[in-house]
Amino acid sequence: MTTCGCAHHTPPEVFENVTLVANDRVAEGVGLVTFDAPRIARDVQPGQFVHVRIAYGVDYLLRRPFSVYRTHGDRLEILYQVVGRGTRDLALATPGTEMDMVGPLGCGWRVAEDTAHALLVSGGLGAAPLGMLAEELAVRGIAVTVAMGAPCGERLVGRDLFERVARRVEIATDDGSCGTAGFVTGVCGEMIVEGGYDVVYTCGPEPMQRIVAAQAADAGVACQVSLERLMACGIGVCLSCVVETKCGFRRACVDGPVFYAKEIVWGSVYDGSCEL
Ligand SMILES: Cc1cc2nc3c(=O)[nH]c(=O)nc-3n(C[C@H](O)[C@H](O)[C@H](O)COP(=O)(O)OP(=O)(O)OC[C@H]3O[C@@H](n4cnc5c(N)ncnc54)[C@H](O)[C@@H]3O)c2cc1C
Numbered sequence: 303m304t305t306c307g308c309a310h311h312t313p314p315e316v317f318e319n320v321t322l323v324a325n326d327r328v329a330e331g332v333g334l335v336t337f338d339a340p341r342i343a344r345d346v347q348p349g350q351f352v353h354v355r356i357a358y359g360v361d362y363l364l365r366r367p368f369s370v371y372r373t374h375g376d377r378l379e380i381l382y383q384v385v386g387r388g389t390r391d392l393a394l395a396t397p398g399t400e401m402d403m404v405g406p407l408g409c410g411w412r413v414a415e416d417t418a419h420a421l422l423v424s425g426g427l428g429a430a431p432l433g434m435l436a437e438e439l440a441v442r443g444i445a446v447t448v449a450m451g452a453p454c455g456e457r458l459v460g461r462d463l464f465e466r467v468a469r470r471v472e473i474a475t476d477d478g479s480c481g482t483a484g485f486v487t488g489v490c491g492e493m494i495v496e497g498g499y500d501v502v503y504t505c506g507p508e509p510m511q512r513i514v515a516a517q518a519a520d521a522g523v524a525c526q527v528s529l530e531r532l533m534a535c536g537i538g539v540c541l542s543c544v545v546e547t548k549c550g551f552r553r554a555c556v557d558g559p560v561f562y563a564k565e566i567v568w569g570s571v572y573d574g575s576c577e578l
């Protein structure tokens with residue numbers, strides 16, 4: 303029987319006025335912003351996200367959703383890729399800037415009690431929701447192996463964190479400038495066939511996640527995926543973020559963004575192959 307949706311209880315989200323304490327470029331087009339956000343940092347679970355009002359005005363009627371990459375004490379870190387107005391303004395924000403944030407939101411990664419070894423597969427900024435998970439698994443004594451991919455070496459994100467906590471990190475770049483030349487799915491496909499993993503956690507472009515999910519299913523390994531959707535309210539009201547699952551439509555903002563891969567009706571998912 304397939305059961306869908308968020309299985310575990312998470313504390314209710316809060317509104318918090320947060321202060322930006324650092325904002326650094328970490329890769330081509332990617333920044334890492336650190337906020338002083340004691341209430342949200344205390345409660346957030348790996349794989350959950352926050353909704354940030356980057357500024358005020360007509361461009362900011364909607365908050366922007368970001369995965370929480372890491373927390374340490376009262377601090378919360380977000381990795382962001384500059385794609386539009388909001389993330390451009392985020393890149394320009396300096397220490398001392400105040401923003402308001404809602405979180406923690408959504409349903410994060412599930413870790414089964416008997417997990418001994420997890421494979422994390424990250425594509426590009428897919429590292430964002432996997433960083434905190436990698437640290438949490440290591441703290442719990444669960445072996446972590448990572449396969450990470452990017453278009454080129456300059457766009458690898460999260461490598462330092464993964465190399466610090468994982469027993470093995472395999473890298474693939476499309477142009478071969480770092481690690482194996484080609485897509486990360488080639489590398490992780492071989493690793494999954496080698497065996498030894500209880501679970502695969504993956505985030506990255508949806509076509510990549512779909513392939514990883516199929517590789518895990520073929521090998522009989524459990525797999526969880528973190529899906530990105532356009533989001534407006536972030537709290538389950540507007541239905542802008544639906545995902546088709548075997549149990550019907552689910553809202554990525556409250557029932558996800560992490561789902562069991564076996565739940566997803568992949569055929570219904572936009573795979574970037576045509577104009578919408
Ligand atoms: C649960 C969740 C977690 C996310 N985590 C991260 C993260 O950790 N780091 C990060 O950089 N980004 C993350 N995103 C995507 C991020 O929210 C968008 O890139 C951001 O809102 C764009 O804002 P903008 O004002 O710069 O761009 P806009 O001007 O609003 O849009 C620029 C382009 O980005 C596209 N876009 C906007 N919002 C989204 C979205 N939600 N999903 C996909 N495409 C979008 C638009 O269609 C447009 O093509 C996440 C999204 C979700 C739903």
Ligand code: FES
Nearest residue numbers: 536538540541555
């Ligand atoms: S963003 Fe409104 S229901 Fe998910």
